[in-house]
Amino acid sequence: MTSSGAEQVRPAVLLRADRVGRTFGGFIAVEDVTMSVRPGEIVGLLGANGAGKTTLIRMLLGLIATTTGDVELLGAPPDRERRTHLGYVPQGLGLYRDLTVRENLAFSTQAYGAVQPELPEALRAGADRLVADLPLGLQRQLAFLSALAHDPEVLVLDEPTSGVDALARAALWDTIHQQAEAGVGVLVTTHNMKEAEQCDRLLLMSQARLVAQGSEADIIGSTTAIAIRTNDWARAFAVLNQAGQPVMLAGRDVRVADADADQVRAVLADAGMTAEVFGVPATIEERMMVLARAPEAP
């Protein structure tokens, strides 16, 4: 807990990257990225593996240097002192699997000089169990509790809900929203596109660059999708797949992202198929797939 005497004025921007780049040898991991996270904001960072998300996060936290550009954590270059105002839940959770729940919490709170928080009901019964023996949903709750015990001003969460069920996911998002409402700035990565609606703002990275930002509609941009309804989805799928269209199954419909409806109709007609072909809103995944198929980002 922050001592009452050390009440700080919160900077207007908690995390900032200004034209940031990073290369590893000849490999460009991040190129010319400008972004920020303000107090009370939940910002979702999306992108395929290798898009540069993790490298960007590591630079923002000061764990690796930038090659070009500047990063700021709480208004200044990230350093040890500033990192004490940061809560970080890595993908692997960062828990000691062969310590108990109570021991894990004692260790992490002591490292930050924080007061040990009370265990929530769900974790209390398992307080003396080894972390390795807990269900994943409870492990994630414990990782959150450890990351939040020192009242951080910035939360960075890497895939916080991977592998847990809908109810446990809802509980974790409740915690994230509570933090944001208390003024904490949150940067969160997710592979679950359903979680985009939980964020106030989205950033999409592809091939080392920030290619879109804003709302879900801003991320999807001009990407379109077409749905095809027939009485033989399997044949429609096979025919379009054969024609090199980026085809997907959706229930008993078939979808094609970024395709020309007339061309799709022509391919189906050539195969002697009658089908209903109509435009549907594209998804974030389809936008990402289209970006990944492009040989070079524009």
Added chain:
Amino acid sequence: MTYAVRSATVRFGDTLALDDVSLEVEPGSVVAVVGGDGAGKTTLLRSLVGKVQLEQGQVEAPSSQQIGYLPATAGSWPSLTVAQNMDFVGGIYGLSGQALVSRRDELLGRASLLNAADRLASQLSGGMRRKLGFSMAMLHDPPLLVLDEPSTGVDPVSRVDLWRLVSEAAAAGAAVVMSTTYLDEAERAASLLALDGGRMLASGTLQDVLASFEGAIASTAIPHRGEWAWRRGRGYHEFWSTAAEIPLDGAAVIPDLEDVVIALSLLRGRHRELAS
């Protein structure tokens, strides 16, 4: 030929892993089994492929030679190359020579792994490794394909690729059962089965599951009963038994799969079980 697990009950020691669970899959379709860690997905899939003994219930499945199975962990040998992994499994199924090479290269081509044929499996990305596991399960062209969380932890672009491979297999006539933690994958399947703590929460087509949901969901800025509410962005969705109960400051919404699965989980009182 419909493949099925009917009214399965499975116990491991004192733990009831499956409690009266049924699953059916037709050739040429994909069934998604959705749930979190500990829901019983793996036990159900292992029951279908004959790796788990049922206490009660029946399994209708072909012989193991006719099943392609991708386990939740591994699925390939890390110290073998992509091609060696395929050849090894091909050998088990009696494939050899030109037949093996052409089948192997066809599958690796579909999975965009041909350029990685000489890489060690341990050096593949998570998404590529799952695609390799899928290709190995498909080598003998099985009529029943059982995939345990092929997409967990895999990035969205690779998940689209995996989904395309799964769809291709179903389009070619295979019966496919896959488990997933992602609700959007369950929505895309021909039918779905939602599991929670070893019990069935819901099953059928997406339309069936949504239509058979009893209760009402309201969108609200501040929930009236916190234990029956969950976040949707900055606001909440809250469960009510009937639409008539929704307070004036709430607006009825058409529930989606996420709403239905959360509401059904709450109704099962799972939040209390978690604490015990």
